Amino acid sequence: MFKIKSIEISGFWQSNRVATTTFRDDVNIIIGKNGTGKTTFMNIVHAVLAVDGDALFDNPFKSVTLTLVDGKRTRTVRAERHETKTSPYPFIEYHISNRKFVAPLVGLDDGRPTVIRRRAAEDLQRIKHELGSFVSVASLSVYRIGGDADPEVRERMVRRVASPVDLRLQSLMHRLTQYQLELSSAAREVSIKLQRDVLTSLLYAEQKDAEKGYRLDFDEATEKQNLVSAYKQLGVAGQEVSKKIQDHISAVGATIRHLQQQTAKTKGKDAAPAGRIDFSALEAFRLTRTVVAKSLDAEEKTDEIFSHVNLFLDTLKKFIGDKIFSFVGGELVVNTEGPLPLAKLSSGEKQLLILLIEALLQRQRPYIFLADEPELSLHIAWQRNIISAIRSLNSNAQIVVATHSPEIAGKFKECLLDMSDILHV
Incomplete structure (x- = not known):
């Protein structure tokens, strides 16, 4: 997927001013005094990349390249915004490579007929589909109601007079649950394959020369632990299974010790007596070694599936050490001395969750991650580390933030872009 190399906005603030700059492909931090245009700049970048009709209507410009x-x-x-006397409403014209797209722009409170709104939505969706084929964008201004929130969630939350923060968090929590369920499904596929592989390993197969004979290296504690883990992977546990595993370990251990003793006694002679050796235990040991090997492989694959989620939970713990976050039935839950509803979290904790969940849901793919004033409500120590945390969850993201926080800007001095250098006549 593509990232921003450079941008030029003409007609900034409906004037003859032009905003132009180049971006790094990792982190870009826009700084500047109040009133210098940081939020307007971020809103326009978001509007064009996300093809957000409301934002395109509310943030006038002449063109964006x-x-x-x-x-x-x-x-x-290239996006060009037009208002003419012959058109009853403004419209946006996109030029994407060699293709041209046009869509009317209708404001939320514009009072236009439903048919006009429907047409605008359909035209914008076509542009979004085209742009989305090579650009992935996530835009967070957590104190504004995001246009990418789930419409049903937005409608329910607005009816309850929920804050924009709660609305955005609710939308992200829904997506997070879906993501966790997808991972659980992938883990189940690994478990099903393990069961299939274990069953087929019981069937006859011609052995390679290196696999013939029996291995006599045997540590009872290690083998028992490996077998218990393997059977848990297979979904088999309980006292009866534990007893059978112990009986198996004891029988194999006794046979190997007996064989080692007999071998030592007859060392240097033509043959070792084998009549009293329980070779069935050795054969069982060979089979369980196969089960353990396949189980360890499945465990590694399962750990890899959940590694990103586990990193997310570890990151949360570093920021919020007095609360325990975990997944139960696919849902993220919080515990202190008991269950704690997400609605009871502080505004800073909610904003932290929003930023980190969005980074997690990017699934380590190349994204353009826009965030206006991510420091709002965050503790100073959190501000200092939030960009690094986002980067750890998705090192492939291009992060573009506008901030007043010296704590955020301080750790990325080489990534600073001053708004006074971006905007000029």
Whole structure:
């Protein structure tokens, strides 16, 4: 997917001013005094990349030209906003490579007929589909109601007069649950394959020369632990299974000790007596070694499936050490001395969750991650580490933030872009 190399906005603030800058492909931090245009700049970048009809209507400009890169590949996206006397409403014209798209812009309180709104939504969706084929964008201004929130969730929450923070968090929690269920499904597939592989390993198969004979290296404690773990992977546990595992370990251990003793006694002679050796225990040991090997492989694959989620939980713990976050039935739950509803979290904790969940849900894919004033409500120590935390959850994201926080800006001095250098006549 493509990232922003450069941007030029003409008609900034409905004037003859132009905003232009180049971006790094990792972190970009826009700074500047109040009133210098940081939020307007971020809103326009979001509006054009997300093809957000409301934002395109509310943030006038003449044109925006984005140069996007993916390795050596380059694409240009140009959006032109038009208002004419012959048109009853403004419209946006996108030029994506060699293709042209046009859509009317209708404000939320514009009072236009439903048919006009429907047409605008359909036209914008076509543009979004085209742009989304090579650009992934996530935009967070957590104190504004995001246009990418789930419509049903937004409608329910607005009816309850919920804050924009709660609305955004609710939308992200729904997506997070879906993501966790997808991971659980993938883990079940690994478990099903393990069961199938274990069953087929019981069937006859010609052995390679290196696999013939019996291995006599045997540590009872290690083998028992491996077998218990393997059978848990297979979904088999309980006292009866534990007893059978112990009986198996004891029988194999006794046979190997007996064989080692007999071998030592007859060392240097032509053959070792084998009449009293329980070779069935050795054969069982060979089979369980196969089960353990397949189980360990399945365990590694399962750990890999959940590794990103576990990193997310570990990251939360570093920020919020007095609360325990975990997944139960696919849902993120919080505990202190007992269950704690997410609605009871502080505003700073909610904002932290919003930022980290969004980074997690990007699934380590190349994203353009826009955030206006991510420091709002965050403790100073959290501000200092939030960009690094987002980067750890998705090192492939291009992060673009506008901030007043010296704590956020301080750790990324080489990534600073001053709004006074971006905006000029």
